[in-house]
Amino acid sequence: MDAYYGDAEHHYGGSGHGIEAYGVTRAFGTVPALQGVDLTVPYGQVTALVGPNGAGKTTLLLILATLLAPDAGRITVAGHDLAAHPERARTAIGWMPDQFGVYDQLTVDEYLAFFADAYRLPPAEKSRRIRALLALVHLDEYLGRPVHVLSRGQKQRLGVARALIHRPRVLLLDEPASGLDPRSRVELRDLLRSLAADGVAVLVSSHVLSELEEIADRVVLVDRGRTVGAHAVADLAGTGRVRWRVRALDPDALDAALAGRPDAGEVVRLPAGAEVGPLTEPEAARMLTELVGAGVPVVGFGPASGALEAAYLAMTQDRR
Numbered sequence: 001m002d003a004y005y006g007d008a009e010h011h012y013g014g015s016g017h018g019i020e021a022y023g024v025t026r027a028f029g030t031v032p033a034l035q036g037v038d039l040t041v042p043y044g045q046v047t048a049l050v051g052p053n054g055a056g057k058t059t060l061l062l063i064l065a066t067l068l069a070p071d072a073g074r075i076t077v078a079g080h081d082l083a084a085h086p087e088r089a090r091t092a093i094g095w096m097p098d099q100f101g102v103y104d105q106l107t108v109d110e111y112l113a114f115f116a117d118a119y120r121l122p123p124a125e126k127s128r129r130i131r132a133l134l135a136l137v138h139l140d141e142y143l144g145r146p147v148h149v150l151s152r153g154q155k156q157r158l159g160v161a162r163a164l165i166h167r168p169r170v171l172l173l174d175e176p177a178s179g180l181d182p183r184s185r186v187e188l189r190d191l192l193r194s195l196a197a198d199g200v201a202v203l204v205s206s207h208v209l210s211e212l213e214e215i216a217d218r219v220v221l222v223d224r225g226r227t228v229g230a231h232a233v234a235d236l237a238g239t240g241r242v243r244w245r246v247r248a249l250d251p252d253a254l255d256a257a258l259a260g261r262p263d264a265g266e267v268v269r270l271p272a273g274a275e276v277g278p279l280t281e282p283e284a285a286r287m288l289t290e291l292v293g294a295g296v297p298v299v300g301f302g303p304a305s306g307a308l309e310a311a312y313l314a315m316t317q318d319r320r
């Protein structure tokens, strides 16, 4: 506490959920975008919303942000029923869309001031808050400069600042890492982790599964408009069968050893080794022991994909 909130009293704490959604449906004409999504987003955690293209992630986020009405379902955000009191919910929600317009003729600080006014931030606090947020997203040197001079990634970071302007208790981000360079991605990850540590309920959608694994505490998998799984990320590790990468000082010896092992699955030769599997962790441990025992000079052995990716691929494999 508390680079983001600038005051020590501002603490959400407690238990409960920032978002509770049950049976959310929404169709666009004859296209059933959501067909009964259930979702909980606890305070103090980052929840990842993951699913293939067209699964309904953006539609769900738009509904949670009160920008689109569901056809059916019950949703509370920060304890406010979305249908009965959308305006109360809105004060608690920070929203960063995947594509957002910026008002190009405004300066960076005017842009944030516009949203500070929309959320009725006290004037005395406004400029302090804007400066703190610009520093937070490393755009302080752009104070007074027009928004149109910002690069795509910088606009994305301005979008994060905008979403945080009113100290939301619930933060919704649709593909926030797209367009960010590696350093900005790491900074976004750290920012989301620290917001969660401050008690914010964070819901983030992304396709970059390896990154989500480092950011998220929980993952909610959606496919074809339905929730198909919800897991603690820590529980996913070591569960599924994944591909493994083996590196050896003598790739030919590795090749020969793998050729005699039907349990190696589909073996793909790599420059300094091979990819094998899919294997569970115990199967991989046995293979490593036996390769080393057979004299193969193994210098690297690890999963080729993360646990989240494995869960995602398992979920979507029937579509191939």
Ligand SMILES: Nc1ncnc2c1ncn2[C@@H]1O[C@H](COP(=O)(O)OP(=O)(O)OP(=O)(O)O)[C@@H](O)[C@H]1O
Residues within 6 Å of the ligand: 028, 031, 032, 033, 051, 052, 053, 054, 055, 056, 057, 058, 059, 060
């Ligand atoms: N305004 C709209 N009019 C008609 N169909 C829509 C509209 N918005 C979304 N859809 C449809 O609803 C379904 C869900 O779309 P949505 O954008 O929510 O998916 P998504 O999971 O966010 O996908 P992506 O990963 O590609 O961003 C898709 O079949 C899409 O074509």
